[in-house]
Amino acid sequence: MSSEEHNITPHDLHAYADGLLDGPARAAVEAYLAQNPAAADEVEGWKRQNETLRALYGHVAAEPVPAHLNVYRVERESRIKAMRWSRMAAAAVILLGLGTAAGWYGRGSFAAGVPAQVALVDEAMEAHRVYSGEVAHPVEVWAGEKDHLQTWLSKRLARTLAVPDLKAAGLDLVGGRLLPAASGPAAQFMYEDDAGHRVTLYIIPAQEGRETSFRYASLDRLEAFFWTDETISCALVGDLPRARLQEIATQAYKQLG
Amino acid sequence: MSQVMDEIEECVPALRRYARALTHDPDRADDLVQDSLERAIRKRGLWQPSGSVRSWVFRILLNVHRNELRRLRRAFTPVSLEALPGGEPAGLDVQPGRLALAETARAMQALPAEQREVLLLVAVEEMSYAEAAAVLSIPLGTLMSRLARARAALRHMTETGAPKLRAVK
Numbered sequence: 001m002s003s004e005e006h007n008i009t010p011h012d013l014h015a016y017a018d019g020l021l022d023g024p025a026r027a028a029v030e031a032y033l034a035q036n037p038a039a040a041d042e043v044e045g046w047k048r049q050n051e052t053l054r055a056l057y058g059h060v061a062a063e064p065v066p067a068h069l070n071v072y073r074v075e076r077e078s079r080i081k082a083m084r085w086s087r088m089a090a091a092a093v094i095l096l097g098l099g100t101a102a103g104w105y106g107r108g109s110f111a112a113g114v115p116a117q118v119a120l121v122d123e124a125m126e127a128h129r130v131y132s133g134e135v136a137h138p139v140e141v142w143a144g145e146k147d148h149l150q151t152w153l154s155k156r157l158a159r160t161l162a163v164p165d166l167k168a169a170g171l172d173l174v175g176g177r178l179l180p181a182a183s184g185p186a187a188q189f190m191y192e193d194d195a196g197h198r199v200t201l202y203i204i205p206a207q208e209g210r211e212t213s214f215r216y217a218s219l220d221r222l223e224a225f226f227w228t229d230e231t232i233s234c235a236l237v238g239d240l241p242r243a244r245l246q247e248i249a250t251q252a253y254k255q256l257g
Numbered sequence: 258m259s260q261v262m263d264e265i266e267e268c269v270p271a272l273r274r275y276a277r278a279l280t281h282d283p284d285r286a287d288d289l290v291q292d293s294l295e296r297a298i299r300k301r302g303l304w305q306p307s308g309s310v311r312s313w314v315f316r317i318l319l320n321v322h323r324n325e326l327r328r329l330r331r332a333f334t335p336v337s338l339e340a341l342p343g344g345e346p347a348g349l350d351v352q353p354g355r356l357a358l359a360e361t362a363r364a365m366q367a368l369p370a371e372q373r374e375v376l377l378l379v380a381v382e383e384m385s386y387a388e389a390a391a392v393l394s395i396p397l398g399t400l401m402s403r404l405a406r407a408r409a410a411l412r413h414m415t416e417t418g419a420p421k422l423r424a425v426k
Contacts, residue, residue, distance in 0.1 A: 010401070014404060014408075018379055018383075045412055049412065050380040052361045053361065054380065054381055056361060058274070060270075060274040060277045060278075063270075065270060068287075069290055071265050072262065074298060078298060
């Protein structure tokens with residue numbers, strides 16, 4: 001054995017199997033392996049492992065990259081997400097204030113309850129902003145087909161929904177639509193008063209069936225009352241005085257419950 | 258700034274391959290890549306030109322993956338390997354040596370995570386040992402000993418047959 005062969009380390013053998021050696025270093029390992037069949041066999045096994053692993057996984061990198069993994073698209077979408085988060089954080093601050101005022105802060109359910117409620121209010125307000133100003137298509141199904149609207153949305157939410165009649169509060173039904181919420185399908189009913197003010201009622205299936213009392217949030221001139229009964233979580237959103245919105249919410253709550 | 262974006266973009270096919278090999282689940286793998294890209298893009302101002310963009314985004318992907326595993330471990334009880342459906346994982350279209358591939362795929366899932374991470378960086382991503390050690394933030398010596406243990410374990414499992422596979426904790 002030459003002195004060079006004495007210097008062959010396991011590191012060199014792995015590097016040889018991984019094709020990381022060239023020139024004299026590579027030749028030295030080859031000379032060593034020629035003298036050591038057991039080591040040669042082991043190195044051969046490692047090379048076969050590498051080939052098998054490349055055969056197993058290599059094809060993934062050759063697949064076309066899905067559009068949603070385009071870096072510029074990811075960048076755009078995470079900017080939008082960051083904006084939503086800051087809005088939700090603002091709503092959360094308001095909720096925290098409310099919870100403290102109501103003496104609710106000490107309850108164990110606070111931490112678990114708030115994020116779902118914040119998401120509900122955020123989604124309901126966003127849906128209100130998008131559709132309440134719409135002239136041509138504020139709803140998918142108009143009030144003329146109220147029975148169909150009720151059957152359809154009850155089926156999609158897997159909950160029996162009675163579209164509240166809010167005429168006593170001076171509001172006529174415009175219609176409703178199905179919306180995608182973070183947790184699944186959501187229903188939105190839209191109402192309008194004589195002056196053309198629109199109020200929307202946003203409903204999602206209740207997550208954990210924990211009933212809550214009325215709560216209130218306000219953000220960017222929009223006001224929302226929200227609550228959860230045993231099967232659904234609701235948020236009533238509008239650009240109306242708080243007392244008036246509470247009166248409407250109470251009526252909606254009674255008819256939905 | 259947009260040069261870093263382009264360099265991140267070039268890594269996406271390899272990130273998908275590595276994520277698929279780590280998770281053996283195409284949907285989870287792409288979710289993992291998406292989360293990692295979001296994080297890399299958000300933090301691209303923090304990238305240090307001293308290393309390559311590739312090793313930086315791979316390091317991010319591994320961190321996201323480990324965090325997810327920790328979360329899953331808290332949320333679910335681990336399933337034993339015997340309970341997993343047999344056969345090869347989805348997405349394979351290689352004809353020759355199907356059995357060896359399926360056996361290796363199962364053995365890879367049985368490897369301790371730290372050995373699997375090393376072996377895939379070296380064998381599939383074909384990184385130099387120095388780059389793989391940088392991705393994993395471990396010393397070169399640790400990398401080499403994990404690589405040697407991964408190869409020995411894989412060889413043992415594939416040569417002694419699937420029934421001897423043991424579930425990983």
